Amino acid sequence: DVIEAAHIDGAKRFTLFFKIKLPLLMPTVMMVSIVTIIGSMRVFDTIKLMTDGGPEGSTMVMVYYIYHQAFRMFDTGFASALAVILFLIVLLLTAIQWFARKKVSYYEA
DSSP states (O other), X not given: OHHHHHHHHTOOHHHHIIIIIHHHHHHHHHHHHHHHHHHHTOOHHHHHHHTTTOGGGTTOOHHHHHHIXXXXXXXXXXXXXXXXXXXXXXXXXXXXXXXXXXXXXXXXX
């Protein structure tokens, strides 16, 4: 057991966590964070059903704003441009997390 070997070698709690436990958990942490960020971008259904944009647009997130521009204001060109920007934001966040995973993990998952 890696943790038991570190205890025998004299590793303290702080070192044990940051040098052994966290690097072993990093592939899981990164995958959960990627899925969570992508899931947070998909909140359209809740907003549409409960508030329909809210009073004065208070619950107008980007996904709902794209829908509003395309199907309520009939400005499909602007909505398409916003959808591409949203895709690039999600792609950028995923790429940052993917490359950060390689830096903090000691092995390939």
